[in-house]
Amino acid sequence: MVELDKKDRQLLQALQTNARLSNSALAEAVSLSDTPCLRRIKNLQSNGVILGYHAALNPKALGWSVLVYAFIRLTENSAQAASQFEAHVEALPQVLSCSVISGSYDYLLEIIAEDLERYEYFLKHRLATFAPIAAMESTIVLKQTFTRRSLPI
DSSP: OOOOOHHHHHHHHHHHHOTTOOHHHHHHHTTOOHHHHHHHHHHHHHTTSOOOOOOOOOTGGGTOOEEEEEEEEESSOOHHHHHHHHHHHHTOTTEEEEEEOOSSOSEEEEEEESSHHHHHHHIIIIITTSTTEEEEEEEEOSOOOOOOOSOOO
16 A cells, blocks of 8 residues: 555545646646656556546447446366456456456456347357356346446545
């Protein structure tokens, strides 16, 4: 864990709100001059606090209307099977996130699809082709009330 002071937290909050701020605008927003602001940002990047900068896209505007959470159980609970599965799903662009979970399943996948027919195709021809999968259970999101990508700082 990286120690953050008040200015670091203010910088992170400002960047989470608008990562396109220029260094000058960012420095002004947190009451710093340009050089110390840039130095702090570079330090936060080199310490792995800031992982990157991304545009938030509207999935529906791009034709992705189905969001699915898929629970996956593997045939064996070994490091090799887990590593192979993780590499398999990481290569699938429809898989937005992959989490190791506790309980009766091993993984929770967040998957996006254009429609239910294409999700079914993805499930049968891309995901289920991986032999070490013992069981899958899908939960279709009917309505997503909000998505929060900002961390509480």
